Amino acid sequence: xxxxxxxxxxxxxxxxxxxxxxxxxxxxxxxxxxxxxxxxxxxxxxxxxxxxxxxxxxxxxxxxxxxxxxxxxxxxxxxxxxxxxxxxxxxxxxxxxxxxxxxxxxxxxxxxxxxxxxxxxxxxxxxxxxxxxxxxxxxxxxxxxxxxxxxxxxxxxxxxxxxxxxxxxxxxxxxxxxxxxxxxxxxxxxxxxxxxxxxxxxxxxxxxxxxxxxxxxxxxxxxxxxxxxxxxxxxxxxxxxxxxxxxxxxxxxxxxxxxxxxxxxxxxxxxxxxxxxxxxxxxxxxxxxxxxxxxxxxxxxxxxxxxxxxxxxxxxxxxxxxxxxxxxxxxxxxxxxxxxxxxxxxxxxxxxxxxxxxxxxxxxxxxxxxxxxxxxxxxxxxxxxxxxxxxxxxxxxxxxxxxx
Numbered sequence: 171x172x173x174x175x176x177x178x179x180x181x182x183x184x185x186x187x188x189x190x191x192x193x194x195x196x197x198x199x200x201x202x203x204x205x206x207x208x209x210x211x212x213x214x215x216x217x218x219x220x221x222x223x224x225x226x227x228x229x230x231x232x233x234x235x236x237x238x239x240x241x242x243x244x245x246x247x248x249x250x251x252x253x254x255x256x257x258x259x260x261x262x263x264x265x266x267x268x269x270x271x272x273x274x275x276x277x278x279x280x281x282x283x284x285x286x287x288x289x290x291x292x293x294x295x296x297x298x299x300x301x302x303x304x305x306x307x308x309x310x311x312x313x314x315x316x317x318x319x320x321x322x323x324x325x326x327x328x329x330x331x332x333x334x335x336x337x338x339x340x341x342x343x344x345x346x347x348x349x350x351x352x353x354x355x356x357x358x359x360x361x362x363x364x365x366x367x368x369x370x371x372x373x374x375x376x377x378x379x380x381x382x383x384x385x386x387x388x389x390x391x392x393x394x395x396x397x398x399x400x401x402x403x404x405x406x407x408x409x410x411x412x413x414x415x416x417x418x419x420x421x422x423x424x425x426x427x428x429x430x431x432x433x434x435x436x437x438x439x440x441x442x443x444x445x446x447x448x449x450x451x452x453x454x455x456x457x458x459x460x461x462x463x464x465x466x467x468x469x470x471x472x473x474x475x476x477x478x479x480x481x482x483x484x485x486x487x488x489x490x491x492x493x494x495x496x497x498x499x500x501x502x503x504x505x506x507x508x509x510x511x512x513x514x515x516x517x518x519x520x521x522x523x524x525x526x527x528x529x530x531x532x533x534x535x536x537x538x539x540x541x542x543x544x545x546x547x548x549x550x551x552x553x554x555x556x557x558x559x560x561x562x563x564x565x566x567x568x569x570x571x572x573x574x
Contacts, residue, residue, distance in 0.1 A: 175252065175253065176250065176251065176252055176254075176452060176478075177250070177251075177252075177253065177254050177255060177308065178208060178209075178248050178249065178250045178254065178312055178321060179248075179249050179254040179255035179258055179301075179302055179308050179312065180246065180247070180248065180249075180300075180301075180302055180308075180311045180312045180314075180315060180316075181200065181246075181247045181249050181258055181263075181299060181300070181301055182244050182245065182246050182247070182299060182300040182301075182315075183196055183244060183245040183247070183298070183299055184238070184239065184244055184296075184297070184298055184299060184300060185238075185239075185241045185242030185243060185244055186281075186296045186298055187245075187280075187298040187299055188242060188243055188244060188245060189242060190280070190298075192280055192298065193245055195280070196276055196298075196299065197247075199262050199276055200247070200249055200258070200262060203251075203257065203261060203262060204251060205249050205250065205251035205254055205257065205258070206249065206250040206251060206324075207247055207248070207249060207250075208248050208249070208250045208321045208322050208323060208324075209246075209247065209248030209316045209320050209321045209322065210245065210246070210247055210248070211245070211246040211315065211316070211320075212243060212244075212245050212246075213243060213244055213245075213246060214242070214243045214244075215239055215240050215244060216240065217236065217240055220235075220236045220239045220240050221236065222314070223239075223311070223314055224236065224239070230292070231294075234288075234292065234293050234294040235294045237293070237294070238293065238294035238296070239294075239300075246315045246316075248312060248315075248316050248320075248321055250321075250323075252452050252475070252476070253475065255301075255302050255305060255308045256305070258301050258302075259301050259302065259303065261275075262275060262276060263275060263276055263277060263299055263301045264276055264277035264278045265277065265278075266295070266297060266303075267283075267284055267285050267295060267297070268280075268281035268282060268283050268284070268295070268296075268297050268298070269282055269283065269284035269285075270284075276298055276299055277297050277298055277299070280298055281296060281297060281298055283295050283296045283297065379454050379455040380405070380454055381405045381406075381407075381452055381453050381454055381455075382405070382406045382407070382453060382454070382455040382456070382457070383406075383407045383409065383448075383453040383455070383456045383457070383473075383476065384406070384407070384408050384409065384456075384457045384458075385409050385410075385456065385457065385458040385473075386409070386410055386458060407453070409448070448469075448472050448473065448476055452476070452477075452478050453476050453477050453478070453481055454477070454478050454480070454481045454482070455481060455482050455483075455484075456473055456476070456477060456481065456482070456483045456484070457483075457484045457485075458473070458483070458484070458485045458486075467533065467536065467537065470533060470534065470536075470537035470539075471537050471538070473537075474537055474538050474539065474573060477573045478573070479573055480572060480573060481572070481573045482542070482570060482571065482572050482573075483534070483539055483569075483570070483571045483572070483573075484568070484569070484570050484571075485530065485534070485568060485569050485571070486566045486567070486568045487524065487525050487530060487566065487567050487568075488524045488525075488566065488567075489524065489525070489526070489527075489546050489566055489567045490524040490525055490526050490529070490567075491526075494524075525567050526567065527544055527545065527546050527567050527569075530544065530567050530569050531544055531569060534569060534571045538573065538574060539571035539572065539573060539574060540571060540572045540573075540574035541569060541570075541571050542570045542571060542572055543569070543570045544567070544568065544569040544570070545567075545568060546566065546567045546568070
């Protein structure tokens, strides 16, 4: 499996995009996805430039394309990021024909032109931007417009973090709210504290990270501990599916960003979209806690695509045998439903993926991770007001893996 790579790709805003004053909106689409503009040229293409840039094909379509491309000034952009070319093509630009492009993409949102109309009017399709369609041509197209010395490398900062606050980046995904949030918060916090405290190897691997991602951050209990040890240049992205969790984590971490210790952003993410809408970045450490949906096969592959080579992933999930016992307790007439059904049942059994150690190892290996360490263990849960939870201590399976 090929590792994700940081690359620079070409994007050109064609003259129709320039004339319609869409340059600002298009630049915003690129940067809001975590990509960097490292080169920019405002150019009036000549016929010679266009002929040298586009493949030499016979027929009227190429002539229409050359006329369209030379019809006015264009803005050429060099865009840097993880798998930048593919992300621009698939996530930002949309299909070549605007009438068939998905909503949420540049072509789908800003143009209604079609191949049929363009052919009838004997012209090229007005599709606003040019992007590289063939992965083999990414470098070739870039070097046609930009020399190496014209690309400016710089360190990107989260804009909200620059003003010493936490930014809330709500992704365009359906909202997902956990039931009984008040009780969920208390139990989740207790379980998270014990799980992470018992697995100190995760903290050790974090000490040298520069860009970390925590999936299922909950109330920020573990996140708060991390802030006490991380160095000043570390960036951290926290993700959770419930608005209450995100709000509590945000409040808990606010003082650390005000002190300038780290840069952070908190993201609310739908469980249903975890496999496709993870926040962009080049993470060198990812932590996923307590059976969140980020462990589905598609989501694991998505996580891997956000990581740099050698990045580490630390996972804790409910152990399958323990979960099955809890389901039996939930169905028993003598069980206190307040404890097991409303809290443990819904949060950590019914709504969670459960694994044996072997299953967790296989899931990670199938997604391209190398297992460094794994195991299972009991840990205490609940608080003084929930003594009955402690009679059935949760059992977790954990794994520390590396992008191979």
